[in-house]
Amino acid sequence: xxxTVHERTEAAASGGAxxxxxxxxxxxxxxxxAVLVGxxxxxxxxxxxxxxxxxxxxxxxxxxxxxxxxxxxxxxxxWLFVALHVGVLVDRFDRRRLLWGxxxxxxxxxxxxxxxxxxxxxxxGRLFAAGVILGVADVLASTxxxxxxxxxxxxxxxxxxxxxxxxxxxVGQEFAGPFVGGLLLAAGTGLALGVISVSYAVAALALxxxxxxxxxxRPAPDAPRVxxxxxxxxxxxxxxxxxxxxxxxxxxxxxxxxxxxWLALMPLYAKQVMELGPQQYGILLxxxxxxxxxxxxxxxxxxxxxxxxxxMFADLIGTIAMVALPALTTNIWAVAAGAFxxxxxxxLWSVNARTITQRMVPDGMLxxxxxxxxxxxxxxxxxxxxxxxxxxELGGMRLAFGVFAVATAATPVLFLKNVTRSALRPx
Numbered sequence: 389x390x391x392t393v394h395e396r397t398e399a400a401a402s403g404g405a406x407x408x409x410x411x412x413x414x415x416x417x418x419x420x421x422a423v424l425v426g427x428x429x430x431x432x433x434x435x436x437x438x439x440x441x442x443x444x445x446x447x448x449x450x451x452x453x454x455x456x457x458x459x460x461x462x463x464x465x466x467w468l469f470v471a472l473h474v475g476v477l478v479d480r481f482d483r484r485r486l487l488w489g490x491x492x493x494x495x496x497x498x499x500x501x502x503x504x505x506x507x508x509x510x511x512x513g514r515l516f517a518a519g520v521i522l523g524v525a526d527v528l529a530s531t532x533x534x535x536x537x538x539x540x541x542x543x544x545x546x547x548x549x550x551x552x553x554x555x556x557x558x559v560g561q562e563f564a565g566p567f568v569g570g571l572l573l574a575a576g577t578g579l580a581l582g583v584i585s586v587s588y589a590v591a592a593l594a595l596x597x598x599x600x601x602x603x604x605x606r607p608a609p610d611a612p613r614v615x616x617x618x619x620x621x622x623x624x625x626x627x628x629x630x631x632x633x634x635x636x637x638x639x640x641x642x643x644x645x646x647x648x649x650w651l652a653l654m655p656l657y658a659k660q661v662m663e664l665g666p667q668q669y670g671i672l673l674x675x676x677x678x679x680x681x682x683x684x685x686x687x688x689x690x691x692x693x694x695x696x697x698x699x700m701f702a703d704l705i706g707t708i709a710m711v712a713l714p715a716l717t718t719n720i721w722a723v724a725a726g727a728f729x730x731x732x733x734x735x736l737w738s739v740n741a742r743t744i745t746q747r748m749v750p751d752g753m754l755x756x757x758x759x760x761x762x763x764x765x766x767x768x769x770x771x772x773x774x775x776x777x778x779x780x781e782l783g784g785m786r787l788a789f790g791v792f793a794v795a796t797a798a799t800p801v802l803f804l805k806n807v808t809r810s811a812l813r814p815x
Contacts, residue, residue, distance in 0.1 A: 472759050481603070
């Protein structure tokens, strides 16, 4: 197995909680899983609220669609500009301390906005600055958190840990975050920002309960110094030269482009073509999130029944259905069914892909690999959104969905050829 699993469970481990003399944690893997799931839940709840709040604050300050959209983009654009450099950091420094660094950045941004809200008021410039800080913190936290899992959880428990972490992300981003955000913003801007700050602070404190060592292996003292750009190139070469990892990255780029296209075009398609009202459109979007939750509940059972490879293949079929059905019908229940299976398949893919890569990628490469893989993911979403808009302008919205369905239909061939049972065996 290429991944290095640190099994130091002494209570005196760096940053770990102190245990009573003569006692030791009964199951550090379960304890660490609980801490990581709690951290993921708290931060994604706060992130979900922020993704709703920042554009709303901007809309109260300006009527320019471009400026409001630009504020939203500050939360995601850092993935395109700093992800690869963050990957180098994650492979050089203690990953728990990097998570604390991300939490400090989040708290600084939230404290600044909260102070502004209760004093001289929030400005558009402050929203841009805070959004960039939060976006960079998200890159740092996501990359560090994913790379930390193999050191925190033994291999036998990683599927469970990844399942609950993906579930926490889905609940926080798709359901609880927007709902709680609406309630908090209705109660007052200062209260909303304060509660978000508390969530980030609680999540950071929870990391004290992790047991183990989370520093990647250091190079030999006589090893030559390697530049940051060389380390980035090494990570990209590692991803591209491995047929399995390269295939997973290419497939996920296509799937992410499809998701970006679906999310970008569906609001207009639902209104103009399907002629849905706000309540019906809410049902359609809820099907996507409910499918994600169903995948969280069912992934262990599906993996036992079908195996990880077939479960991931099911996501490809579900994504094809999600994007093809709007091209074929305007029936809300059919389109909602496609959204449900797409959301469920997305969870099946995420859990299994994380578990596979955590097993196969060396510990000293997890940060750079994770950053490069996420670059494929997050970079493809805006490209898909832009392309589907162009296709819809030229040939209509149903044609645009159809083109993406045809493109997605090519992924099962690539997947079955390269993601084989032998390729998935531990190395």
